[in-house]
Amino acid sequence: MYRLFVIILISVLVAACIDQVSLPIRTEAPRLVVEGQITNEAPPYTVRLTYTGNYGGSGQNVSDQYVKEAQVTMADDQGRSTRLISTGLGLYQTADSTFRGQVGRAYSLSVVLTDGKRYVTKAERMPAVPVIDSISSSLVKTIGLAPYAIAYAVNTTDPASEQNYYRWTAYGYTNRMSLGVPCSLGSPNKCFTRCWTPVSNDVVNVYSDEAINGNPLRGKFVLQLPIYAVGPQLIEVQQYSITQSNYQFWKLYQQQNARTGSIFDPLPAPVTGNLVNASDPTDLARGYFAVTSVTRKRYRQQSFPSAVFYPAVLSFISSQILPDGDCRATYGNVPTLEPDGW
Secondary structure, three states, X not given: OHHHHHHHHHHHHHXXXXXXXXXXXXXXXXXXXXXXXXXXXXXXXXXXXEEOOOXXXXXXXXXXHEOOOOEEEEEEOOOOEEEEEEEEOOEEEEOOOOOOOOOOOEEEEEEEOXXXXXXXXXXXXXXXXXXXXXXXXXXXXXXXXXXXXXXXXXXXEXXXXXXXXXXXXXXXXXXXXXXXXXXXXXXXXXXXXXXXXXXXXXXXXXXXXXXXXXXXXXXXXEEEEEOOOOOOEEEEEEEXXXXXXXXXXXXXXXHHHOOOOOOOOOOOOOOEEEEEEOOEEEEEEXXXXXXXXXXXXXXXXXXXXXXXXXXXXXXHHHOOOOOOEOHHHHHOOOOOOOOOXX
């Protein structure tokens, strides 16, 4: 009992000697963020305006991050302009179908907030985009739910007459199977056994032609579609020609995301874009308003590419235990008929 009393007394004395330290919480005022672009494709063009969240903030309403009642205007170098209309959730969209981006023309964006602050971009000239020559595919091993996939790459020819900067995005469909449901009451036939599940990624994929100027660009990876069943795969690739400033923005974005926390990491820097407060050049918005041209190409992969491990792919598919019922009950609200256009 005496020993217990001594332990409690020592604990109380030690606790009394410890001063509570309140560390300052980093706070930063919300910053404007812009996401949007004008292309050579038909309008409408959309711009999203939001605010960054408060560091250390609690109970922040997500809807407060959407920019409301802003005056957003796109303009070209010929004196034409068009006002963007708010569609909610920070989205602003052009309504003038005659205001269309053209290669060789320069475009800028203006944003006036409700507090009177005006943000503008310098006019950027829309570069021309080379066509996509072809899309190639290869069978690859992966790590994950599906151990095999088809990797898709783009092939194009870089123009020699100018410096070119590229960005690629892509999406596709792969097949998922189920046991299905009777096509009608009492029918032995099964329907809704095959679902076309969409696949995309948000990886920033940019490239400069500095090393290959004027030469073919072959095998530039754009997307990987997992294999779950025997059946065709569908893919669409978007190839953008972007400005040098936009390319530099995305390279800095990649560098910041590649930080591992080691002492060899580059010093962090805010990924600011091209939208600047007209009255305060130190007040730069996050994000980027891009002036870019785009070309698209679709490709249908009818069968699996050849590979030494091709038999293993078929073995994996045959070993799958298919879920019961309508495939949409397992894979979500996805198409059960092959999407049009391929």
